[in-house]
Amino acid sequence: MKKPVLFACATLLAALPLSAQEKEKKEFPAPGEIVAAAKTEEWVAIAPSDLLVMELAPLNAKPRRVVIQLMPPPFSQGWIGNIRKLAAAKWWDGTSVNRVQDNYVVQWGDATEKKALPEGLAVVPEGEYSARFALGLIPWQWVSGMRQPPVTVLSSRHGNLYLEAPNVGDPYGYAYSFAGDFPVSLSRTESLNGTERTITLDRIWPVHCYGMVGVGRNLSPDTGSGAELYTVIGHAPRHLDRNIALVGRVIEGIEHLSSLPRGTGALGFYEKEEERVPILSVRMGNDVKDAPAFEYLSTESASFAAYADARANRRDAFFIRPAGGADICNIPVPVRRKAR
Amino acid sequence: MKKPVLFACATLLAALPLSAQEKEKKEFPAPGEIVAAAKTEEWVAIAPSDLLVMELAPLNAKPRRVVIQLMPPPFSQGWIGNIRKLAAAKWWDGTSVNRVQDNYVVQWGDATEKKALPEGLAVVPEGEYSARFALGLIPWQWVSGMRQPPVTVLSSRHGNLYLEAPNVGDPYGYAYSFAGDFPVSLSRTESLNGTERTITLDRIWPVHCYGMVGVGRNLSPDTGSGAELYTVIGHAPRHLDRNIALVGRVIEGIEHLSSLPRGTGALGFYEKEEERVPILSVRMGNDVKDAPAFEYLSTESASFAAYADARANRRDAFFIRPAGGADICNIPVPVRRKAR
DSSP states (O other): OOOOOTTOHHHHHHHSOHHHHHHHHHHSOOHHHHHHTOOGGGEEEEOGGGEEEEEEEEETTEEEEEEEEEOOTTSSHHHHHHHHHHHHTTTTTTOEEEEEOTTSEEEEEOTTSOSOOOTTOOOOOGGGGSEEOOTTSSOTTSBTTBSSOSOEEEEEETTEEEEEOSOOSOTTSSEEEEETTEEEEEEEEEEEETTEEEEEEEEEEEOOOTTEEEEOOOSTTOOOOSSSEEEEOSSOOGGGTTTSOEEEEEEEOTHHHHTSOOOOSGGGBOSSGGGSEEEEEEEEGGGOTTOOOEEEEOTTSHHHHHHHHHHHSOOSTTOSSOOSOOOGGGSOOOEEEOOO | OOOOOTTOHHHHHTTSOHHHHHHHHHHSOOHHHHHHTOOGGGEEEEOGGGEEEEEEEEETTEEEEEEEEEOOTTSSHHHHHHHHHHHHTTTTTTOEEEEEETTTEEEEEOTTSOSOOOTTOOOOOGGGGSEEOOTTSSOTTSBTTBSSOSOEEEEEETTEEEEEOSOOSOTTSSEEEEETTEEEEEEEEEEEETTEEEEEEEEEEEOOOTTEEEEOOOSTTOOOOSSSEEEEOSSOOGGGTTTSOEEEEEEEOTHHHHTSOOOOSGGGBOSSGGGSEEEEEEEEGGGOTTOOOEEEEOTTSHHHHHHHHHHHSOOSTTOSSOOSOOOGGGSOOOEEEOOO
């Protein structure tokens, strides 16, 4: 069946004469083709102990499993420690998805707000919304999605990276990059030696891209415990960056959350108890017998750099004009199930 | 009920002591509060003849109506003319929603692809994906969401705007603004007079924000007829800008599309006929008896400028750190039903 669709490279190429098809693929592979061709050693295994597996009540007798990858240090570890305790205590079992706001978030937790929390949860300060920048946190050979960015690396010493550059492409920060497979933004400090303006990367924080998971909170100075979680199901609400804790991202099953009926109450809360979606269980991946294994494409790999370039400069069959740039949330780090 | 939620200003302010509440509101109103306080004369009526009203088959006996506002000249008028003809011919009646791809698009049209198109549809060239910039198309006192942007307006003559500025905030173009209530991006040409670099705004085009409606097509040079339409239900796929025609945006009822079950076929197409969502009718707003009237907040108004500033610099009760910027898709132009 012919499919008149946008972004249809994959299917439409199959309809082209083989020679043209091969030519397109060789010259300008699509991002998905670059990922499919990545070497085995360019993929990084995700530890099951860093996965949070949420089972929603089945829909039409079909199970609904959502898999969340928690962030690595130095990001949000206070809240993530709480989340590990809550999962170990089976605290979410019997809670529910209570809020679905279109083009914004899906939120879950204890709708009654009467359920006692486990002992010993940390109270995490607002300072933890970002971390101190350190070399090795990002693939700093390129920043803001560019392999040769308009960034002059002056030097790197004492774990600092000294740059000379204009803003390199993130309206919500100085520049963007990736920490492992998580999108991050960076701030900088400036110093003047004589006439030479030097920029030092200062703070680094995770950003609110589609599928990122965060911690609901009340008004400042409250930072939330981690018992009330949300995930982004619309355009990246980047104004929330550094205003609320991000702890991970959904790597499988987000459609079970993003396709839920929107709540009709204020902020998209469900108004009737029967609208809420029951959560059967939430467990760490290493406590789930049949949990699949996952891996992500290393953001330090040549294939990822080519993939990011291709996302910012589409030249595969469907496209007539490359954008010449991309915002970080349009360069999702590829994740796949790992063959056992 | 206490609601530990992100972005809960509206409800949580109500729980604060009145004095503090009033103080917050006076000093740093939330974007929604700025819009609610806008003067009647700052709102612009949307002509019913520019609305496309799509009725999906009811769900649980509840009607599902989606209202789309078509773009004004000079944007995409060839395709929009075709869409008016298709609606007049009742061409979409009995077609269906056939594709729902998570974090991407919902697409509708004739799944069989055998239905004959009306006579006299235009074949629109790719050049129409953007328009020539002209003064009056945008509220050019501010660009890229800033009232006093880092833009030096050198002069404006012969309908051109001459600027001196660095890139002002859109990774997918030179700058962004709004045409009526539609998000647009701008390109520029440079000229050098002696040592003075002058930038002239050149082309202007609509961008793929959440809820924007576009025209499915096959490989270039095909540009689509307008019979196959899609809307964005995820993070803005800006790489599609200038690669495919945008014709409007959903102003009411997008939840009827964004919450549909995701398709399990390639590109999110439904694999079984029974999965498709029947379209009962698509009519122009002036042909629908009970169609509500709508109005949008003028992007030339003081209230809109304040709203855009507030979106980029949240200082209302929930926020501890303003972002200092916003991408265009995080500044959706407010639309509301017009009191009759």
